[in-house]
Amino acid sequence: xxxxxxxxxxxxxxxxxxxxxxxxxxxxxxxxxxxxxxxxxxxxxxxxxxxxxxxxxxxxxxxxxxxxxxxxxxxxxxxxxxxxxxxxxxxxxxxxxxxxxxxxxxxxxxxxxxxxxxxxxxxxxxxxxxxxxxxxxxxxxxxxxxxxxxxxxxxxxxxxxxxxxxxxxxxxxxx
Amino acid sequence: xxxxxxxxxxxxxxxxxxxxxxxxxxxxxxxxxxxxxxxxxxxxxxxxxxxxxxxxxxxxxxxxxxxxxxxxxxxxxxxxxxxxxxxxxxxxxxxxxxxxxxxxxxxxxxxxxxxxxxxxxxxxxxxxxxxxxxxxxxxxxxxxxxxxxxxxxxxxxxxxxxxxxxxxxxxxxxxxxxxxxxxxxxxxxxxxxxxxxxxxxxxxxxxxxxxxxxxxxxxxxxxxxxxxxxxxxxxxxxxxxxxxxxxxxxxxxxxxxxxxxxxxxxxxxxxxxxxxxxxxxxxxxxxxxxxxxxxxxxxxxxxxxxxxxxxxxxxxxx
Numbered sequence: 001x002x003x004x005x006x007x008x009x010x011x012x013x014x015x016x017x018x019x020x021x022x023x024x025x026x027x028x029x030x031x032x033x034x035x036x037x038x039x040x041x042x043x044x045x046x047x048x049x050x051x052x053x054x055x056x057x058x059x060x061x062x063x064x065x066x067x068x069x070x071x072x073x074x075x076x077x078x079x080x081x082x083x084x085x086x087x088x089x090x091x092x093x094x095x096x097x098x099x100x101x102x103x104x105x106x107x108x109x110x111x112x113x114x115x116x117x118x119x120x121x122x123x124x125x126x127x128x129x130x131x132x133x134x135x136x137x138x139x140x141x142x143x144x145x146x147x148x149x150x151x152x153x154x155x156x157x158x159x160x161x162x163x164x165x166x167x168x169x170x171x172x173x174x175x
Numbered sequence: 176x177x178x179x180x181x182x183x184x185x186x187x188x189x190x191x192x193x194x195x196x197x198x199x200x201x202x203x204x205x206x207x208x209x210x211x212x213x214x215x216x217x218x219x220x221x222x223x224x225x226x227x228x229x230x231x232x233x234x235x236x237x238x239x240x241x242x243x244x245x246x247x248x249x250x251x252x253x254x255x256x257x258x259x260x261x262x263x264x265x266x267x268x269x270x271x272x273x274x275x276x277x278x279x280x281x282x283x284x285x286x287x288x289x290x291x292x293x294x295x296x297x298x299x300x301x302x303x304x305x306x307x308x309x310x311x312x313x314x315x316x317x318x319x320x321x322x323x324x325x326x327x328x329x330x331x332x333x334x335x336x337x338x339x340x341x342x343x344x345x346x347x348x349x350x351x352x353x354x355x356x357x358x359x360x361x362x363x364x365x366x367x368x369x370x371x372x373x374x375x376x377x378x379x380x381x382x383x384x385x386x387x388x389x390x391x392x393x394x395x396x397x398x399x400x401x402x403x404x405x406x407x408x409x410x411x412x413x414x415x416x417x418x419x420x421x422x423x424x425x426x427x428x429x430x431x432x433x434x435x436x437x438x439x440x441x442x443x444x445x446x447x448x449x450x451x452x453x454x455x456x457x458x459x460x461x462x463x464x465x466x467x468x469x470x471x472x473x474x475x476x477x478x479x480x481x482x483x484x485x486x487x488x489x490x491x492x493x
Contacts, residue, residue: 007477011198015484018190022243022492029247036247037235073235077250083235106235 035076037106046074046082055082056100056155060172062165064088065096079103080153096169099156112158114143125167126174134163146170176233178267178385179245181218184489185388188214191488195481199474204402206474211399212376213482214392219382221489232493242491267385274384282377296320296340304355305362308411312366319358321346327424331361333368348424356408356418363407373400398455405459406470419463422456 030036040046043057061067066089074082081101088095097112099105114135123132123146130148137143137160144163147156157173159166192210201207225232238244249260299321309316317337322328328342339361349357373396383389409415 007198007200008480011195011477011480014194014198015191015488018187018194019242019488022187026241026243026247029251033247033251036250037239039239071236073239077252 033077037073037075037081040072040074042068043072043084046072050074050076050080052076052080052082054151054153056098056150056153056173057084058098058169058172060168061086062161062169070094073106075106081106095160097156097158098173099158100150100153102152102154105154105156112137112143112145112160114145114158123167125170128174130170132163132167150174177222179249179263180222180493181383182263182267182386182388183243183245183492184221184485185214185218185383185386185392187489187492188217188485189388189392191485192481195477195484199477201474201477203470203474204399204406205470206478208396208399208403209474209478210481211392211396213485215376215380215383215389215396217482217485217489218386218389219379221486225490228490232490238493241493242488244493246493266387270387270390271385274390278377279381279384296322299341299346301354301358305358308355308359308362311411312362312407314362314366314369317362317365329357329361329425331364333365337365337368339365345424349421350417352412352414352417353421356412356414357421359408359411360404360418360421362411363404366407367400367404373397401455402459402462405463409463415463415466419460422460422463425456 030038034049040049043055047053047055065086067086069084070087071085072082074080079102081103082099083106084098085094086096086098087093094112114133115137117133117135119132119134121132123130125146125148128148128150130146133145133147135143141160142162143158143160144166145156145158146163146166147154149155155173157166157170159169192213195201196207196210201210229237231237238246249258249263251259253259297320299319301319305319306316315337317331317339319339319341322340322342324342325344326342327345327348328340329345331337331339339358341357345357346354376393376396380389380393405418408418412418
């Protein structure tokens with residue numbers, strides 16, 4: 001019995017060491033390269049760390065959306081990409097996702113997915129050609145999204161709401 | 176992504192299974208081979224399986240909280256010039272070439288050659304031993320054919336009507352006990368070929384042609400196969416010393432080693448597990464002489480524990 005226990009312990013200790021080693025090996029590139037994808041506490045931190053001045057943030061938020069963003073992910077390599085998630089005021093779930101990217105958008109864990117598209121139409125917003133998608137997400141919740149090109153960036157804003165609120169938010173992002 | 180993650184998963188699986196083998200002091204080649212199969216087979220299915228379980232496993236947030244994210248290293252640039260991913264590509268390309276030339280092409284040649292038997296010899300009567308041993312292994316008694324060749328040769332074909340080939344040179348060098356040990360080893364290969372596990376694993380492992388960890392582990396599994404057959408042979412003859420002495424005839428010191436003859440390698444009708452591999456005779460002889468042929472009966476617990484650890488840990492390796 002003692003032998004069996006010591007073997008089990010020896011194996012468990014080695015697995016513990018392996019996990020520790022993996023954590024260290026995983027941390028090294030993050031320490032060496034500031035540009036890798038990571039969490040940020042504020043938009044200002046993204047601006048200063050990644051040296052990006054042109055980050056698009058809405059100046060208008062409907063009352064049900066809470067400020068600041070609940071999660072900010074950004075990277076500079078292999079291309080700049082950033083995702084901001086905003087929860088509802090009750091903090092329960094993500095209600096607004098703003099994605100800005102030079103390549104493909106960052107794949108986040110809890111995106112707003114428009115499951116049923118009822119309308120997908122070209123839309124002009126402050127002189128930019130955009131595509132407005134309207135439909136519903138999980139539990140038939142109304143959802144909408146807008147995608148457009150802003151200089152070198154592909155912008156996507158998704159919201160669990162009708163397009164009326166969404167367009168107001170997007171308009172407040174642009175000059 | 177499949178390539179990068181399956182490589183990581185096989186590497187982690189190799190570390191875990193090696194630790195399990197050491198912790199539980201496993202020497203039985205049959206059990207060791209089963210542990211190696213985890214490393215060979217698990218990474219083939221791990222990535223699609225994990226994605227099926229959790230589609231958001233590839234998301235940035237999951238990656239950030241993961242135990243190890245290979246992308247961090249792949250996109251890391253050395254001196255701001257060269258991404259590390261280039262080294263991985265180079266590494267995988269070399270492995271693919273090794274697999275192609277040392278495993279795939281010889282197997283294809285063997286498959287093509289096996290349709291045209293070219294070993295002419297005379298039928299050899301080796302006494303009642305082969306009949307008794309075949310009965311003990313529940314296989315049809317194979318024919319033993321004597322090849323007119325001075326160098327020591329011993330191999331078998333493992334088809335429906337298996338044949339054991341032995342050269343005149345080897346026959347003259349062996350005593351009766353050694354001859355029985357040699358035949359018992361070949362009978363073990365024939366018996367195990369009735370359940371062609373390694374061939375099935377080889378076919379599956381083709382998917383992992385780029386993976387250096389799988390390449391190494393498959394070769395070790397093949398070496399285990401030789402030891403498994405040694406153990407079966409000893410169980411039949413109860414004479415490990417005779418088998419060790421037989422193996423010594425094949426063992427040559429480096430200064431005595433003949434020049435490799437690739438042409439001969441390809442035309443020899445050797446079994447799958449012998450392709451491109453040294454038989455590690457020294458290790459096998461030492462093992463037989465030490466009499467350290469131990470079988471492990473209760474291997475299920477460490478095996479299951481290792482497999483579960485591999486599955487759980489690799490889930491967080493993206």
